[in-house]
Amino acid sequence: MVTGGGHGIGRASVRRLASEGASVTVADIDLAAAQLVAEEIRKAGGAAVAVGCDVRDRSSVETAVARAVDEFGRLDVLVNTAGGGGRHPEFADTGDEVWEDLIDLNLVGVVRCIRAALPHLRAAPGGGSVVTIGSVNGMATFGGEPYSAAKSGLQILTANLAAKYGPQGVRFNLVAPGTIRTRVWDDQADSLARLARLYPLGRVGEPDDVAAAVAFLASEDAAWITGVVLPVDGGILSVGPARIQS
Template sequence: MRRFDGRVSLVTGGGHGIGRASGLRLAAEGSSVVLADVDLKAALEVADEVNRSGGTAIAVGCDVTDRASVDSAVELATTRFGRLDVLVNTAGGMRDGTTFLDTDDDAWDRLVDLNLTGVARCIRAALPHLLVAPDGGSVVTIGSVNGMSALGGEPYSAAKAGLQNLTVNLASRYGPHGVRFNLIAPGTIRTRVWDTQPGALERLTRLYPLGRVGQPEDIAAAVAFLASDDAAWISGVVLPVDGGLLASGPMALRTDR
């Protein structure tokens, strides 16, 4: 018996990076998976990869900044599979490196809408189904170490910090009704978002006590754990999956380690 046999998971941002790895991992552990992504072509490729390897997945075009689009993705999932057990919120991103003073209200709103409001939007759409999931529902959201420390990118980081509060409030409110909410705060993960900054991952590696930046699969493993019954008594936690970065604090910058 695999951990997600008979269960249905919806992964936002499932077309690339952390969302893709999470979708593949949940599918490998028996879940039917709905890959919801604004990049439908990429989501279709991941669904194809799952289905060719004997799993079950479908793709849906979905923009988490658009309520109707989110609602129809959730509707497609429940119509196709008859239930929804797990929601994984990975859609998000930093977009640019604009400084705080140069971030106008529109740019601020766009980043908060994508990284914070988008998650709330997806949870609101999925929650009625998670509340009636036969084995209890689970929400795993991808935050960032940026939400827990002064690593720059203020609108992105503030939005990611907001996800922590959203997680603990919803864990408290809906725990009695059988839905768990947890947040993962990844450190630097080797995905396409770093492609525009040549050499950045090599420079960042030295900050990590475990000697490397993360792979999407490092986060997917934590997603699968928190979404599974192995974490049945875990709710409202913020789990850094960061190669020891936050734990080392100012030590991260020392060269004599």
């Protein structure tokens, strides 16, 4: 099950997992987009079902997880990509409602999804796996304090759950992307070009770059990996936030 599977990193993750033989539940608040992705997978000979899912709503999450299990008989992997940032005032002028909304979407939403999926992941025949999409914003000072604080919270959540549920066969890992070319950058080609020059590898990331890391951490190849944060960042953390902010 991939939350946020209708767009961007989520869509790329669905495609990559399906290409490696997974039966995928495409969960997204944008049901029409999820349906298009699921249809694409089925046309290519894979197995996929689309479900509406708002990670800010516990009932919606629980219904989506139940649908995934009903459709495929079990749930082995949960990929948490649903989230987002958005523009807001400077820190001193950012109200509580912005903090509450962004932390609910990016941190508590992940908690809701894991909590609903956990009984099924614990029962998975080969052990369950949770891969969550964080951000380099949760690892260094790139601004966007509410979003960054939520993403930082995902790291300690992942570490705690890895320690707690590893003995029960469930792995938890986090992928921390840098700048990725998704729809939030539509009509901002100049900004992406400027950012690309700041990355040691000379480009911004593509959704497929992140999807490859997701597929690895979800797979049996990563069977002895849990509790890690894997930056997929083109090297930006190696040169530091001062470079990207200058």
